[in-house]
Amino acid sequence: MDTRYVGIAELTQVPSVAVVIDVMRAFTVTAWAFARGAERIVLAESLDEALALKARHPDWVAIKDGPPAPGFDxxxxxxxxxxxxxxxxxxxxxxTAGTVGALAVKDASLVLCAGFVVAEATALLLRSRAREAVTFVVTGEDGRAEEDLACAQYIALRAAGGAPAGAAEQAAPFLHRAATSRAAEELVTGVRAGVHPDDVALCLERDRFPFAIVASRDAGVMTLRACEVPAAATEDD
Incomplete structure (x- = not known):
């Protein structure tokens, strides 16, 4: 599998297969939303669009970065x-980063959104597209976020093959890079707003969920859905 790693600003053409990475915290939150029963997730291009969608659909749950704000749940x-x-x-x-990255590749033939919590399921889906080039979009810090790059490289490694029983040993250095990243430090020290004390630990839970997150155009908006990948369930290793 031919892979490349780019920041959002480096996307000069539409990739065939794109994996958009935001470990801390957008796509970890997305995965948890599906785990808590969400039917689907719509990505808004702006806060105003998110509020407009919420106004049209009062039963929807609106999520944003940063501190709480009126209109958001x-x-x-x-x-x-x-x-x-x-x-x-x-x-x-x-x-700020994850949804922007996904919208930037909305015309790709396959768009997956990922973090460590869905790494193995994402890798398994990529294996079925092994002959296609895969573009990993590193969304944080203009493509330099260590936690996102580490996750992208780990998923690429897993997509190249390997039994689930060996995943823990393979994952350790990548998880360490994420745990010692600038983003992790900012979450722990309170530089970022809207933080729970368990956020970093939850973002570093490898393969917590047995599904991948697939994005597609739906009625003019970018929509995420959980795609179950039963074989992604890993052994205790």
């Missing part, structure tokens, strides 16, 4: 979201 925190019941609900999400 939740901030971009897996630690806070994990206690919500989202059964059958639709979610609209707007973040």
């Amino acid at each position: 939740m901030v971009n925190s897996p630690g806070m979201l994990r206690s919500m019941d989202l059964s059958g609900r639709k979610v609209v999400q707007k973040t």
Whole structure:
């Protein structure tokens, strides 16, 4: 599998297959939303669009980065979201990096959104497209976010093959890079707003969920859905 790693600004052409990475915290939050029962997630291009969608659909759950704000139901925190019941609900999400990256590759033939929590399931889907070039979009810090690059490289490694039983040993150095990243430090020290004390730990839970997150155009908006990949369930290793 031919892979390349780019920042959002480096996307000069539409890739065939794109994997958009935002470990801390957009797509960890997305995964938790699906785990808590969300039916689908719509990505908004701006805060105003998110609020407009919420106004048209009052039963939707609106999520944003940073501190709480009027009109939004939740901030971009897996630690806070994990206690919500989202059964059958639709979610609209707007973040600084992750949603921007996904929207930047909306015309790709396959778009996956990922973090460590869905790494193996994402890798398994990529294996079925092994003959295609894969572009990993590193969304944080203009393409330099260590946690996102580490996750992208780990998923690429897993997509190249390997039994689930060996995943823990392979993952260790990549998880360490993420745990010692600038983003992790900012979350722990309170530089970023809207943070739960468990956020970093939750973002570093490898293969917490047995599904991949697939993005597609739906009625003019970018929509995320969980795609179950049963074989992604890993052994205790």
